[in-house]
Amino acid sequence: MSEPVRVCSVDELPSEVGAVVAEIEGRRVAIARDSAGELHAFDDTCSHANVSLAEGEIEGQHIECWLHGSQFNMTTGAPEQLPATIPIAVHELRVDEDGSVLVTLRTTTAGV
């Protein structure tokens, strides 16, 4: 696991459900807020094909790929609806006292 990287201020993220993309150490990472207001960090590229998951729909803790409808759990990275069968990597995210959003990249998928 790498060192935490400051991505942005929490004020720069969507205040409601939504996602943005950040490049962290050369990797495209989606930072998303779910329906409960929780933040998640995960690889932005769908494991089915090379498109951005951040452009998909978020419902609860899931994000749905806009191209073919695969759904991924944003906490575990698990694919929960076909056609994707390969998990995406999820990353550790925390918000510091000063509002900095810190992401620690994981190189492997977790929890699946």
Ligand code: FES
């Ligand atoms: S590219 Fe995401 S489901 Fe096909």
